Amino acid sequence: MGRLIDGEWVAKGVDPRKSSGKFNRTETQFRNWIQADNSSEFPAEKNRYHLFVSHACPWAHRTMIFRKLLGLEDIISVTYVEPMMLENGWEIRGSSPIEEAKFMYHVYQAAEPFYSGQASVPVLWDKQKATIVSNESSEIIRMLNNGFKDLSNSYYDFYPQGYRAEIDVLNDRIYHTLNNGVYKCGFARQAEPYVESFDLLFETLDWLEEKLSHQRYLLKYGISEADWRLFTTLVRFDAVYHGHFKCNLRRLIDYPDLSNYLRDLYQVPGIADTVELNEIKTHYYGSHDYVNPSRIVPKGPLLDFMAPHNRARFE
Structure with a gap:
């Protein structure tokens, strides 16, 4: 599986399986937060944020579910990737806030020119700052649940x-x-x-x-x-x-x-x-x-x- 190394895409990246034969999942690196009280550098605002997701990926699927259940479809825009992940990684389907981005690794390069790591989904993108807020699904769904509660049309709390x-x-x-x-x-x-x-x-x-x-x-x-x-x-x-x-x-x-x-x-x-x-x-x-x-x-x-x-x- 490919990955970025110092900002350059390498189609055959580091294999996450070590000599022990075990699979080791790579840690996500973008871990910023959107706060409901606007106390962070990423305030909750309508039409500011964008999700890059895959229908195939279970981690990205989490964010699609929360966007749907919390009524945030008119608040946070979305771009899907193609189901196949080949030598160039996830291929972007249709338009996105980054016009020149054809693959997900272009999104990561736009956020951090010398980034090293996998170009995974989901990605929560800040259109105003032109950077990645988070690529950790478990934290993105909590941001959607808590950070956007004043913009959501749902009063339900999935993490009370x-x-x-x-x-x-x-x-x-x-x-x-x-x-x-x-x-x-x-x-x-x-x-x-x-x-x-x-x-x-x-x-x-x-x-x-x-x-x-x-x-x-x-x-x-x-x-x-x-x-x-x-x-x-x-x-x-x-x-x-x-x-x-x-x-x-x-x-x-x-x-x-x-x-x-x-x-x-x-x-x-x-x-x-x-x-x-x-x-x-x-x-x-x-x-x-x-x-x-x-x-x-x-x-x-x-x-x-x-x-x-x-x-x-x-x-």
């Missing part, structure tokens, strides 16, 4: 003060063993780290199935940030992670409460608009030639996220 510690604990386990765990399985190059990640992943799915057999959402009070961070992995699981990443002990559909929970979230108004399964499959099966050298995208599986669910029984 009294539940933050509980949400953080959930996020931590789900991120390490499931959100990133599928990548640890799929990109492992030795059996030992693969088996270790595989076992932790299905331990977490079993734990979630048990938890969701007693309550509608991950927290008893109602839907939270933790649910949406989990959703973007679950909605991709049977389509790509089960086969492509060898996470094949069970399918998600084999978990009655988890699969009903997934349909419940998918059927929240507006969420289906953020899910593009064809682009998801095209990206994973077509971009990872070291996992799928033929780049053949499978026709299946048949998935019906609009089928009835039984989650309302917990109300």
